[in-house]
Ligand SMILES: Nc1nc2c(ncn2[C@@H]2O[C@H](COP(=O)(O)OP(=O)(O)OP(=O)(O)O)[C@@H](O)[C@H]2O)c(=O)[nH]1
C-alpha cells in the first residue's frame with residue numbers, strides 16, 4: 001500500500017544524476033508522472049502535482065534533495081487542502097454519525113472500528129443497525145459490537161430504517177451516550193432509490209456528520225462515487241477502507257484533491273484496531289518510505305499499559321519472563337492490528353521487509369501451536385514448566401498438535417530465549433518479545449517439521 005513512491009520510483013530517482021540540471025529534472029518528473037498514474041492518481045491531480053514539484057525544485061535549485069523535498073511538500077499540500085481530520089465531537093452530545101457507501105465498501109466494519117476507536121478514548125458509544133436490506137446485516141453488527149463490548153440498538157420487527165435511527169438517537173440522548181454511529185444499507189451502484197433513501201434519513205436524523213465509506217480497491221471509481229454522494233446527499237468526510245494489501249495508494253490523493261471533502265480515516269485491515277486517523281504529514285512520510293514513528297507510538301500507548309510493560313521489563317531483566325508473560329505479550333500485539341500496517345510505520349522497515357511483508361504473526365502456524373501449547377498449561381506450569389511430568393506433557397502436546405519431543409524443545413528454547421532476553425534487556429517488553437521471537441524462529445529455532 002504505502003510502497004507507492006518508495007520502491008521502484010526511489011530506485012530510479014537515486015539513479016538519476018542531478019548534475020546536468022534541466023535534463024535530470026525532466027527525467028525525474030517523467031518518472032514521477034509514470035509512478036503517479038500507475039498508482040491510480042487522478043490525471044488532474046497528477047498534473048497539479050508535477051507542476052508544483054517542478055516549480056518548487058527550480059526555485060530551490062535543482063538537485064535530488066530539493067526534488068524529493070518539493071515532492072514531499074506538494075503531497076502534503078494536496079492532502080491538507082481540505083478541512084478536518086479524524087473525529088470531531090459535537091458541542092451537544094450525542095455526536096451523531098451517519099455511515100454511508102456502496103455495497104461491500106466496508107460500512108458495517110467501519111462503524112464497529114470507529115466505535116472501538118472512540119471506546120479506547122473513553123467515549124460511551126451506541127451503534128445502530130439501520131441496514132434492513134441485507135438479512136445478515138443486523139446480526140453482523142451485533143457480533144462486531146459484542147466483540148468490542150459496545151452497546152447496539154436494533155429492532156428486528158421494525159421495517160423502516162428511519163424509525164430505527166430516530167429511536168436510537170432518542171435512546172442515545174436519554175442515556176447520555178457521547179456518540180451514536182448509524183450503519184446503513186448499501187447498493188451495488190448509485191441509483192435514485194438509494195440516494196432518496198439516504199437523503200430522507202439524513203433529513204430526519206440530522207446527523208452531525210455524514211461519512212462516505214469508499215473502497216480503495218475500486219480505484220478511480222472511489223473518487224467518482226464520492227463526488228456523486230457529495231453532490232446528491234452532502235458528505236462531511238471520506239473514510240477510505242481496504243487501504244492495505246495491494247492497493248494503489250494514489251486513490252487517497254485523488255479523493256483529497258478532486259472531491260473536495262477531507263479524508264478522515266483509513267481502514268487498513270479487517271480487524272477492529274485497523275483504523276487510523278488520516279493525518280496528511282504522517283501519510284506522506286509513509287508514502288515517501290520514511291515511516292511514521294509518532295503514529296506507531298500513539299497506537300502502542302493506547303494498548304500497552306505503561307506499568308505493565310515496566311513490570312515485564314523488570315521480569316526480563318531478572319530472567320523471570322515466563323510463558324504467562326509471553327502469552328500476554330502475544331495477545332497485546334494482536335490488539336495493535338495488522339502486522340503489515342505496523343511495518344509501514346517503522347522507518348526503513350517497509351523497504352527492508354520485502355520478505356516479512358506478508359508475515360502474519362498471529363496466524364503463523366508456529367505461533368498458533370505454541371499458543372495452543374501454552375494455553376493447555378496451567379498458570380503454575382506456565383510459570384515453571386519443570387512442574388510438568390511426562391503424562392502432562394503428553395496431554396499438552398497432543399492437544400496442540402505437537403509431539404513430546406517438540407514440546408520439550410520449545411520449553412528448552414524458551415528458557416534459552418529468556419536467558420538471552422535477560423542479557424539483552426533494558427528496553428521494555430516489546431523488545432524482550434521480539435528478541436525472544438527471533439530466538440525462537442531464527443537459526444536452529446523451532447523444531448524441524450513443526451508447522452511447516
Ligand atoms: N482488508 C480489509 N478488509 C476490509 C476493510 N474494511 C472492511 N473490510 C472487509 O470488507 C468486507 C465488507 O465489509 P462490510 O463492512 O460488511 O461492508 P458493508 O459496506 O457494510 O457491506 P454491505 O452491508 O453489504 O453493503 C468484509 O469482509 C470486511 O472484513 C479494510 O479496511 N481492509
Ligand SMILES: [Mg+2]
Pocket residue numbers: 107108109131137183184
Ligand atoms: Mg453493511
